[in-house]
Amino acid sequence: MTDGSQLRRWVLAKRPQGVPHADDFRLEQAPLSELQDGQALIRVDHISVDPGMRSRLSGDSYAPALPIGATIESAGVGTVLTSRNAKLKEGAQVWGGFGWQTHAISDGRGVQALDPAIYQGAIKATAAIGIFGIPGLTAYFGMAEIGKPKAEQVVLVSSAAGTVGATAGQLAKIAGCTAIGLAGSDAKCAYLKEIGFDVAINYKAAGDLTSAFKQAAPKGIDIYFDNVGGETLDAAIMNMRRGGRIVVSGQISEYNTTTPRGIRNTLPFITQRLRMEGLVVYDYGAQFVEARTQMAAWVREGKLTYREEIIDGLEQAPAAFIGLFSGDSFGRRLVHLGG
């Protein structure tokens, strides 16, 4: 933490062209204003870096653009340092959309105290912005509401070593399915096998993906949990079994381009009666508590595991974010600021 009267934060310096670059971000120092009635000062302990944030940095038409000069948005967990808000107790651990900054002053909106029934023992506060945060919940609702796995079905997951993908694959196993995971290195593939995937494919070494999927799932794929889009999605479509579901969770291959590749193969939607559906996890907000409670039980039973990759220092946030697009992340990537 700083001296207490100043915060440090990363702001958007300019809009990225293609893959974001260090110059697109600027580190600033700013005074911490006095607390008003109803406000609390939160020390941000960990922040997340998310590929999905990429589209917010552009002025594209899909998501409201983050203004130039604004703090980069992200999830975070923190500790209440001082409080003039009855709901935010001093010393409490909280999570919220704090952004890439060392401190946040909050009136309590969008900030929630961590439930001690969940965050105890081996489950640390960081899980609140990982497996029990947006990534884990995306996997949970993507599988439960769109994928709808049934025992003995075949589930393919891309970006399977990330939190969304690793969670989706393990949920497939919990449902009694065969899980096939895609990742970009042998180390990640070894991790996938470790957490229960039946097959792990290193897509950088696999050659033609359509053939690789055919070999891994000779009878076809029932559910494709898609975090990447583009060529991988196309290859999955060519291998879907009749009545297959494609969960559009992320499209990381398409975020950094103004000329998206998309997919070539739409005929199988008819011949194989496919359904492709996207989700934004916030739509299921009313069911978050229930989902977290279920996932926490599975974590304690050892059926669901997660991996965090913690990078130290606010200074590293842009590099940690940019690295996501070269596929170098492994598990939930967080930046540790304090606490």
Add this chain to the structure above:
Amino acid sequence: MTDGSQLRRWVLAKRPQGVPHADDFRLEQAPLSELQDGQALIRVDHISVDPGMRSRLSGDSYAPALPIGATIESAGVGTVLTSRNAKLKEGAQVWGGFGWQTHAISDGRGVQALDPAIYQGAIKATAAIGIFGIPGLTAYFGMAEIGKPKAEQVVLVSSAAGTVGATAGQLAKIAGCTAIGLAGSDAKCAYLKEIGFDVAINYKAAGDLTSAFKQAAPKGIDIYFDNVGGETLDAAIMNMRRGGRIVVSGQISEYNTTTPRGIRNTLPFITQRLRMEGLVVYDYGAQFVEARTQMAAWVREGKLTYREEIIDGLEQAPAAFIGLFSGDSFGRRLVHLGG
């Protein structure tokens, strides 16, 4: 009809490359074999030409290829001339997958007598392979099972002057929606307005489709009933409203190519929570009678109309089929053979 001892038929001479050509088909004469016990001789009165048949002519991976030398498959309506089958009465009107031939010998499988409760008054037998056949039923189940229109929603339909599209648009109107139809000529657009579409867009004159759809549906599209795929589908995706459904009924723009265009835009599947789903109408076979009865009631009430374009003579079948791909068809295209 022929002299009764010979039939004439069109067979597949070679597999089409791209748009089918007259040389891909060959007209043959063949002897009519003696009727066995359980068989009936059917005079084929009308046959259909369907864009969806295109993929059967190729050896592509989506549909089982029609063998070279085999009779071109199609729906047909006919009359039982002589019968040694108790279910097929002499003189009865029947429909089935007779193919492009003047006569068929049937053991009754796949052949059904027309229900006189439906085919009476203004509703002729040809409706059995049009609005009450696969095209009309595709519109019915595509809307009922995937589109699920609700009052005041906006429904876009491509190939709207064809039987599938015209039926889908009218079903949208029956459900209380706004219907926007796409067609390739001003005459077809005039027809769309005549049968109740609120807006008709001549896509050949509309320029950029994304802008044209935006103008026609400023608040976005809830349901896109897609018969064409490709660029039109892409433009629709860019205009879908949150929670929109895309019914993949046909992909005529993709049938004649070995390098399909597909779609570029998959990000809106996430941001707008879109669902895209294909159907093969035969999956709903158990509900065909119910659907036909409902549609026939709407026809008699004047809420649902259909248009047939009848081309005379078996010789014209290949040209009638090939013409579908240049967009020159208008309503259900049938070829009249006899009766």
